[in-house]
Amino acid sequence: MQALRKSRPGSGLGLEPVSALPAPAAGEVLMRVENVGICGSDVHAYEWTDGYGFMEPHLPVTMGHEFAGHVVATGPGVEMQPGQRVAVMPGIPCGTCAACRRGEPRGCTNRRTVGLTVDGGFASHVRVPAANCIALPDNVDTEVGALAEPLAVGCEGVLTAGVGLGDTVLVMGPGTIGQALALMARFAGAARVIVSGRADAPRFEVLRALGFCDLVDVAEAPLRDQVLALNNGLPVDAVLEATGIPSTVNEGLSVLRKDGVLVAVGIHASSLTLPLTDFVRMRHQLRASHGAARRTWDRVLALLSRDPEAFRPMITHRLPLERGVEGFELARQRAASKVMLQP
Ligand SMILES: [Zn+2]
Ligand SMILES: [Zn+2]
Structure with missing residues (x-):
């Protein structure tokens, strides 16, 4: 498959071939990405402005942290069914640090982030922990669902x-x-x-x-x-x-x-x-304020479900993944509001 990846420090990002993903491990799902937004922080990482050096040890990485799609396969121990439509919370707590052990995953000191330090949604498929997936209400499509993160x-x-x-x-x-x-x-x-x-x-x-x-x-x-x-x-x-x-x-x-x-x-x-x-x-x-708590995501999905169309004007551009770099330029020049890539 093709993925929009950041391969090296410095400005830029590009479409690169990546080999097909292996089957999901225990606790993971393999997801088909349907919609993935270009975020301001993606643009910063693209331009490599100060504050994104933390990504360097994790390169190359497939970017994209604002996405929704459906589950195509599940690893052992996952209850979610294939076909389930989901949005993804990008923060992955380590599960073992003091904060995680206290039951405060937002305080995790060893947190990874889908689309910044582990492979994300600028690709047709992505593997993510099932615990990071939130089911979309029936009346919320994956385009509006991809707005859940921002x-x-x-x-x-x-x-x-x-x-x-x-x-x-x-x-x-x-x-x-x-x-x-x-x-x-x-x-x-x-x-x-x-x-x-x-x-x-x-x-x-x-x-x-x-x-x-x-x-x-x-x-x-x-x-x-x-x-x-x-x-x-x-x-x-x-x-x-x-x-x-x-x-x-x-x-x-x-x-x-x-x-x-x-x-x-x-x-x-x-x-x-x-x-x-x-x-x-x-x-x-x-x-x-940075990121969002799980409870906050639940609040947002409840609001999205109340009137999904009220949020759709936020999306001004829709492009196939192949035109991703063009999407980044649109976002960078502030000619666009939310650019949604559709792998
Ligand atoms: Zn974002
Ligand atoms: Zn932790």
Whole structure:
């Protein structure tokens, strides 16, 4: 089969032949991948920006961690039946470290990640632990099902912020994770969700299709002026950052109320300079969110099942796997929102 692989450190990734996968081992399933999204972090790894060196010892690796498909074969001890449609949680806990033994797999210190350190979904088939598979509800197809991963990341960010009924929330960054944060903030009861971006017309278009109209283009006027104008001159209750640009954290804090929470979700290639006096006097709470708990995935699948079509506008491009590199270029140039590859 063909797979989109990262073979060496440095920029790039390419379609390479790989031999057919062996039968699944105990506790594993062999999956037919039907839809796999190109994620912002895949683009970072493609460009080899700072923060992805952890992949180096694991190369070559088939990338792709946002995928859904169906089970074609199961290893010993797996109860799931062939034909079962599933989405895949990418984090594989080691099962033996202190955190895993305590029953806290998210705290695993020896965690592997499907599509970053072990072979992932940019291929027709992939072997994954059965424990990482979550059954898709009957009315959720594998295209919408492949959005479960970024939606879970957004859901976890909103839970981390503690967004509540009637809150005003600023989401910084209009990409897929920003869209997921905005959707989940709305589900959590936010009365107003403002989304900011910089000259991001294609992704603002997606946000409008998802029902968000309070959009702020910081290329036109300063963020603070626009946010205050939209919110009756008041600061916001929570800021959810998905830009990956450290200085946007300071901009976000400039419109956050006292005791408000800012959650950083973006992956940042450089450091933040934080004016600590203002930070302390405002009693601002800076938190981080990364990945998602199993319980969060269950919440997301329940929401997907309620109205799958409400999420489909997030997908702007569909390409066969053979045109994967083209998909990466579209995502990199921000001409696309979610690019879905269909192996
Ligand atoms: Zn992702
Ligand atoms: Zn562990």
